[in-house]
Amino acid sequence: MKPATLALVVAASALATGCANPERSRDLSNPAVSATTMAQQVCSNCHGMTGTAESPNFPNLAAQTEPYFVAQLSGFRSRARRDPPGFEYMWGLSRSLSDEQIKGLAAYYAGQTPVPQRIEGDSTRFEAGKALFVSGVADKGVPACSTCHGAEGKGNETFPRLAGQHADYLMKQLLVFQRTDERPEGSIMKTVAHDLTAQNIQDVAAYLQAMPSL
């Protein structure tokens, strides 16, 4: 074998070994890849290394409650959750994840520290958003968000953390609940969001994104 050919074979073997190393793997169908590796090698591309996403297209996951996280990722895997961003990105990514990996990812993100988000909006908007969050809209029968999501919006079990979430994401999801059946596991939100106006949705989303900075 010529030296150049030999060098090529050695380089190719080294590359192949690198790809098979579960500590650096991006293989989503290998149950041996740990949740931490997966979070850092794959999920981080959109959701950030520590669960804070720069782009509002992707939700922040830092400090998300574990039961809610597991329910969502399992919902993507079974294709029960089918809002457009869900199936565009998450159906394919979650297809081969094991229950163990989903639990591991939930634990990884639950353990991350949320980063305060940009404050976008004026005080009138935040006041209106806060009123909705704390008291709901009595004459329309809209309950206070804080009842289930907690006074500080940190979430509770299957009720997700909302504080510090991207306003754009929250608005889109509220519309998904209000107008579609694309998130059957969140059917309770269909009733809650039913009578929200576009203004209500913008106000509460802006307030939640700014929490806990306000």
Next chain:
Amino acid sequence: MQYVPLPSPTSSRFIDGNAPYPGFGAGGNIAGFTAYAYWNQLLYVELGGYGTSRGLTSFMSGGLDDASTTKLHGINPYWRLALNREWGPHSLMLGTSGMVARVYDDPLDTSDPASTHRFTDLAVDAQYQYLLDPHAVTAQLVYARNRHDYPAALADQPAAFFDASGAPTLANSNSTDTNKVLRGKVSYVYQAKYGGSLGLFKLTGTTNTANQTAGYDATGTLIKTDGAASNLSGNPATRGATLEAFWMPIQYLRVGAQYTAYGRFNGASTNYDGFGRNARDNNTLFLYSWLAY
């Protein structure tokens, strides 16, 4: 921008696979190893070297006979450096890339390194993206400079053509040609389903009698040797616009139409081949569909 099967001017960038004028490209039949690092979604660095595909890498030129394979002299460096910045739904990338390639004039005779063409490419590019469902806007700008040094045996040679009276008064060939390409493109996609784009391209370069493929022969008769792409001026200047609309009914299927209009071709807007063919005669409507899986 899609590849458009069109008659093309005789010179283009060596490593530019995107231009709608695919002239002197390596056509992907060379072999290279590059190493890249992407740090913190901020800095991208890639360094590599390309060589003739042979031995273990011979599959890179599979299907081509020896005479059609690009033969490179030694290892030819390629590099790319890019800075990326994201804020909210916006991202901006500024980059630069380059390659120096020494290509044998005759793929069947690689005995003398003095018989190589030397291509020196340098490019700067910028890309801005706004991605927030349901909107995706992308704007790109590329400026590239390509220098082509001819092997000594091909430089300063008598022109193959004559003047209108059949006299050999045309300038000798250049030892070096320089081309500059400026390309911009803006595209918009709605709901990852409907999209369109507008691209503008402009290629300018030095005039060289060796690049003429149309002209007068020794009897003063006008002749051409490259069909519809024949070049009377010896200048590569080409500019135009590409307009595209597409639809993705399902995630992995795309159907589209692309129209390319030329304002200038082979150095002239009218009669660029001496036989009355105008730049706009190359305007092309291209209907396509692709399936990804």
